[in-house]
Amino acid sequence: MLHNNPSTANKFAFHLAPGNVIKTLxxxxxxPYNAPTPSNCAWxxxxxxxxGxxxxxxxxxxxxxxxNTADGQTWTTSSEIPFAVKCTPPNCSGGEFPSCIxxxxxxxxxxxxxxxYTNFDYQNVRINGIPTAPVSGTMTLKIAASKGQSQKLEVFLDRSHFIPAVGPWNAEPSLPNNPPGWPKTFANPPVGQDFTVTIDTTQLPNxxxxxxxxxxxxxGGNSSCKSACNYTVVNPNFETGVAKFWFFVQN
Known part of the structure; x- marks a missing residue:
C-alpha cells in the first residue's frame, strides 16, 4: 500500500537476512499524483x-x-518478519538476529x-513482545528506533482505515482514532534503546x-516537487520507518 505517497512501485523483492535475494517480482x-490531493493506493x-x-x-x-518517487528518487519500504524454518520452537537456533525472533x-x-530513501540511510523501528496468541490483562511491548537518528518515536493504538486491496479484514472496534492517552511519543530516542509500552487490554473490547x-x-530533505508536481508538498520532508501488527483481545 502507498499511503499518501505518490509514486510507482516497480519491484517486490524477498530477502533472507542479511540480504540473500530469494525472489524478485x-x-x-x-x-497517481495528478490531482491536488494524492491518492492512497493498494494492490x-x-x-x-x-x-525447501x-x-x-x-x-x-x-x-x-x-x-520510484514523483521527484525522481528511489524509495524502499520493508517489513522484516521472523520465520521458524524446518524446526519446532523452542527447539530452533537463533538465526542471524537472536534478539529478534x-x-x-x-x-x-x-x-x-x-x-x-535516495541520499538517506535506513530509518528502522523494532517491536518486541508481539503476542502469538490471544491476549488478556496487561500486554507489554518493547519498542525502539532501531536504526537512523530519530527526532521522535510514536506508538499508535487502533489507528487504521479501510484498505481497498485487503478486502474484508478483521475489523477493529469503533473506537476513537487513537483512544485517550494515545499516541505515545518519545522525543529524540537514542538509537536502539527500548521503550516499554503497556496496554491494559481489559479497557479494550474483545x-x-x-x-x-x-x-x-x-x-529532513526538500522535495523538488514543491513547484513541479500538482499536489501539496510541505518541505522539509522526513523519512519514517513504520511497523504495524494486529492482536486479538480475549478477556
Whole structure:
C-alpha cells in the first residue's frame, strides 16, 4: 500500500537476512499524483515461496517494495518478519538476529519496519513482545528506533482505515482514532534503546486491535516537487520507518 505517497512501485523483492535475494517480482503499479490531493493506493500481489532450500532455524524474511518517487528518487519500504524454518520452537537456533525472533519467550517475538530513501540511510523501528496468541490483562511491548537518528518515536493504538486491496479484514472496534492517552511519543530516542509500552487490554473490547510504531528521522530533505508536481508538498520532508501488527483481545 502507498499511503499518501505518490509514486510507482516497480519491484517486490524477498530477502533472507542479511540480504540473500530469494525472489524478485517486477511491478508497474502507479499511484497517481495528478490531482491536488494524492491518492492512497493498494494492490494484492500473489506470491509463492519455496522454503525447501532455506537454512533451518529462525530466519528473517524481508518483504521489500522499491518505488520510484514523483521527484525522481528511489524509495524502499520493508517489513522484516521472523520465520521458524524446518524446526519446532523452542527447539530452533537463533538465526542471524537472536534478539529478534518469533519465539514469544523473553519478549523476543519481533517485527521490524524499514525505510530507505535516495541520499538517506535506513530509518528502522523494532517491536518486541508481539503476542502469538490471544491476549488478556496487561500486554507489554518493547519498542525502539532501531536504526537512523530519530527526532521522535510514536506508538499508535487502533489507528487504521479501510484498505481497498485487503478486502474484508478483521475489523477493529469503533473506537476513537487513537483512544485517550494515545499516541505515545518519545522525543529524540537514542538509537536502539527500548521503550516499554503497556496496554491494559481489559479497557479494550474483545476482538481485533492494531498497534503501530513510527520512527521519524531527525534529518529532513526538500522535495523538488514543491513547484513541479500538482499536489501539496510541505518541505522539509522526513523519512519514517513504520511497523504495524494486529492482536486479538480475549478477556
Amino acid at each position: 517486477p511491478l508497474n503499479l502507479e499511484c 494484492n500481489v500473489n506470491v509463492s515461496l519455496d522454503t 532450500g532455506w537454512p533451518a532455524g529462525w530466519r528473517h524474511l524481508r518483504l521489500r517494495v522499491v518505488q 518469533g519465539d514469544p519467550a523473553n519478549n523476543k517475538a519481533c517485527i521490524i519496519g524499514k525505510s530507505w 476482538g481485533w486491535h492494531s498497534l503501530a510504531a513510527r520512527n521519524t528521522a531527525a534529518r
